Amino acid sequence: MQLNGYKPKIVAFCCNWCSYAGADLAGSSRFTYPDNVKIIRVPCSCRVDPVFILRAFGGGADGVMICGCHPGDCHYTSGNYHTRRRMKLLFSMLDYLGIEKERMKLIWISASEGEKFASAATDFMNTVARLGENRRLGDLRCKSKTEQN
Amino acid sequence: MQKQNGTELKNKAKQLLQNKTVDRVAGFCAGEFAYDPSPCVFYSAEEIEENMIYDCFCSPNFSKFLVKETKKPGRIAVFMKPCDTYSLNQLITEHKIDKDKIYIAGIGCDGMVDVFKLRNKTGSAILKASCDNGALTVKTPDGDMTFAFDEVLAERCLVCKSKKHVYYDELLCEPSFETDTGRFDKVEQIEKMSADARYEFFRSELSKCIRCNACRDACPACTCETCVFGESSSGAESRENANEFEEKLFHIIRAYHVAGRCTDCGECSRVCPQRIPLHLLNRKFILDINRFYGVYQAGETVGQIPPLTDKNESDPEV
Numbered sequence: 001m002q003l004n005g006y007k008p009k010i011v012a013f014c015c016n017w018c019s020y021a022g023a024d025l026a027g028s029s030r031f032t033y034p035d036n037v038k039i040i041r042v043p044c045s046c047r048v049d050p051v052f053i054l055r056a057f058g059g060g061a062d063g064v065m066i067c068g069c070h071p072g073d074c075h076y077t078s079g080n081y082h083t084r085r086r087m088k089l090l091f092s093m094l095d096y097l098g099i100e101k102e103r104m105k106l107i108w109i110s111a112s113e114g115e116k117f118a119s120a121a122t123d124f125m126n127t128v129a130r131l132g133e134n135r136r137l138g139d140l141r142c143k144s145k146t147e148q149n
Numbered sequence: 150m151q152k153q154n155g156t157e158l159k160n161k162a163k164q165l166l167q168n169k170t171v172d173r174v175a176g177f178c179a180g181e182f183a184y185d186p187s188p189c190v191f192y193s194a195e196e197i198e199e200n201m202i203y204d205c206f207c208s209p210n211f212s213k214f215l216v217k218e219t220k221k222p223g224r225i226a227v228f229m230k231p232c233d234t235y236s237l238n239q240l241i242t243e244h245k246i247d248k249d250k251i252y253i254a255g256i257g258c259d260g261m262v263d264v265f266k267l268r269n270k271t272g273s274a275i276l277k278a279s280c281d282n283g284a285l286t287v288k289t290p291d292g293d294m295t296f297a298f299d300e301v302l303a304e305r306c307l308v309c310k311s312k313k314h315v316y317y318d319e320l321l322c323e324p325s326f327e328t329d330t331g332r333f334d335k336v337e338q339i340e341k342m343s344a345d346a347r348y349e350f351f352r353s354e355l356s357k358c359i360r361c362n363a364c365r366d367a368c369p370a371c372t373c374e375t376c377v378f379g380e381s382s383s384g385a386e387s388r389e390n391a392n393e394f395e396e397k398l399f400h401i402i403r404a405y406h407v408a409g410r411c412t413d414c415g416e417c418s419r420v421c422p423q424r425i426p427l428h429l430l431n432r433k434f435i436l437d438i439n440r441f442y443g444v445y446q447a448g449e450t451v452g453q454i455p456p457l458t459d460k461n462e463s464d465p466e467v
């Protein structure tokens with residue numbers, strides 16, 4: 001997926017029990033979703049430390065998705081409730097610092113929602129593509145020489 | 150301007166040692182300059198008589214020292230102003246301080262002087278300083294100067310959240326109450342600015358940071374034995390000259406790690422040599438927590454469940 005020749009980089013943290021299986025189902029059911037979504041499997045959405053998200057941006061991501069089981073469905077009973085509080089505060093803080101909060105998204109995707117994963121990823125990709133390159137939270141050290149200039 | 154003066158504290162300290170309530174007392178002794186008293190531990194009445202002082206420059210929050218002090222044998226007495234006791238409660242809640250090893254004497258407080266503000270105003274060396282009757286008099290090589298207390302008060306004291314001691318073994322002042330001085334006003338003002346203006350504001354503030362880590366070291370909520378920022382794999386263990394990422398990572402995560410546990414004691418901003426208003430990040434988290442999960446004051450009582458440890462099925466969606 002490209003917009004005016006620009007192809008955003010998206011990192012999606014997917015919980016092992018629901019969202020990763022959902023992404024898998026999207027693939028096996030042949031729903032297409034953008035190839036520039038890079039999935040990182042985590043045991044639970046609440047394994048996603050705020051540092052991971054900042055590091056993903058630092059490392060060159062233009063958008064970060066955190067996908068977890070629906071509220072009430074957490075494999076570990078309550079992990080996603082904690083994720084919800086943490087992300088709410090983190091996104092609000094980034095917004096406060098003037099960093100576009102549309103670059104971050106928390107989505108609930110169950111193991112049976114392959115189609116939802118594909119469409120959520122596509123929608124998110126479009127949003128991020130419109131925002132353009134992530135300039136406010138990138139790490140120079142992670143850019144190649146040509147990108148730095 | 151303090152409600153208790155040095156002499157009263159000295160007498161109290163000596164009394165506590167003499168009647169064996171404690172075997173040491175934490176307090177202040179004179180530092181190199183009139184405006185930088187240093188924290189000390191006193192073991193005898195003679196030491197107290199000779200060295201102990203207390204004035205409107207004795208700002209440090211002693212609660213963090215107690216984490217190490219209470220690991221030693223014996224009991225220690227500490228004089229605490231209201232804001233310190235919130236941090237203390239929080240540390241007791243987190244099992245970092247053993248209550249049986251401390252004796253807290255609550256002292257009244259009318260605020261502490263912001264040395265940077267004062268230095269800016271005097272413009273020359275401060276040889277001597279004394280505070281009484283709502284005014285601060287300083288002796289400089291250019292003569293004496295007097296300032297109204299409000300002019301030189303620290304930001305945290307201008308918006309002091311509470312004059313109430315939430316923990317004490319003995320109160321040396323009249324019991325007091327919480328105050329509402331609009332400590333979130335500045336945060337709300339920033340929230341109303343455009344995203345670009347907010348970005349620019351914080352970028353220019355945070356880029357002053359020299360990564361001395363004083364804010365972390367002074368914070369009574371930062372008590373991890375090994376800090377994430379201490380190791381090279383954190384990507385933010387020291388200042389990167391050409392890069393803004395490190396400073397954002399450090400500051401967002403520093404504030405995040407104390408979110409829900411920060412009592413808003415203001416130590417981070419007080420110790421920052423670069424005068425970065427770090428409390429604006431902490432207060433944003435406090436304000437958001439109040440909005441989303443109900444009003445919460447960390448350290449108000451022992452045993453509260455911090456909002457980021459807690460959860461509720463009906464929490465608002467992101």
Ligand code: SF4
Pocket residue numbers: 230231232233258259260261305306307309310311312
């Ligand atoms: S914040 Fe309040 S209690 Fe703390 S030093 Fe300032 S005036 Fe005193």
Ligand code: SF4
Pocket residue numbers: 357358359360361362363364365420421422423424425427
């Ligand atoms: S005290 Fe100030 S300069 Fe030092 S690390 Fe903290 S913010 Fe940076």
